[in-house]
Amino acid sequence: NAGVTQTPKFRVLKTGQSMTLLCAQDMNHEYMYWYRQDPGMGLRLIHYSVGEGTTAKGEVPDGYNVSRLKKQNFLLGLESAAPSQTSVYFCASSHKLTNYGYTFGSGTRLTVV
C-alpha cells in the first residue's frame, strides 16, 4: 500500500518551459489537493478536486492548471514556468467520509531558473 505517490521528486526547469507533476493515490480517496510550500509561507492551496472530472481553485491558482481524469490521479501543470514557481509541491488526498484526514505525498522539489 503506497499511499500517495508524487513524481518526479526533483526537477529543474528553465523559465518558460512546461511540465506536469503527477500525484497518484491507491486508497480510493475521493478528494485530492495540491499545495505549495515556501519558506515562511507555510502550505498554500493551489487547486483541489472533490471527485473525478471536477476541480476548484485554491488560494494561489494563477499559473497552474489541473486535471482529474481518473479518480486515483491528480495532475498539476505549469504551462510556462516562472522563477516564482520555485517551490516544494505537495499532493494530498482524503476520504469523503473523514474529509479532512489528509494523507500527504513526500513532495516534489521544483526549481525554475
Added chain:
Amino acid sequence: GENVEQHPSTLSVQEGDSAVIKCTYSDSASNYFPWYKQELGKGPQLIIDIRSNVGEKKDQRIAVTLNKTAKHFSLHITETQPEDSAVYFCAAPTANQAGTALIFGKGTTLSVSS
C-alpha cells in the same frame, strides 16, 4: 474565505519542557481543527485534531484546546523529546460551492535540545 494565523514561527525548548503553539482563525463557521507535523524531507502527517463540539482532546503527550468564542486553538506538547523537533502546522477548513479544503498556518519550527 478562511484565514489562519500561527504563532510563534520558531520555538526552542529544553528536553522535558512543555511547548505551546497557538493559532487563530477567521471563519466562525469552521468546525474542524487539525494539527500536522512535518519532519525534514517528508510530507506533513496528521497528529491530532479537534471538532468544534469539544473544548479539549488529548493523546498521550499532546493535546489540543479550542476556544470557539475567541476563535483560537492551541497545540500543547508535554515532556518534549528530541524527536518532537519538526515543523508543526495548524489548519482550518475553507468552503465554497466546489467543496472544502484545509487552509494552513505558516508553521512553527520546534527545536528540542537535550
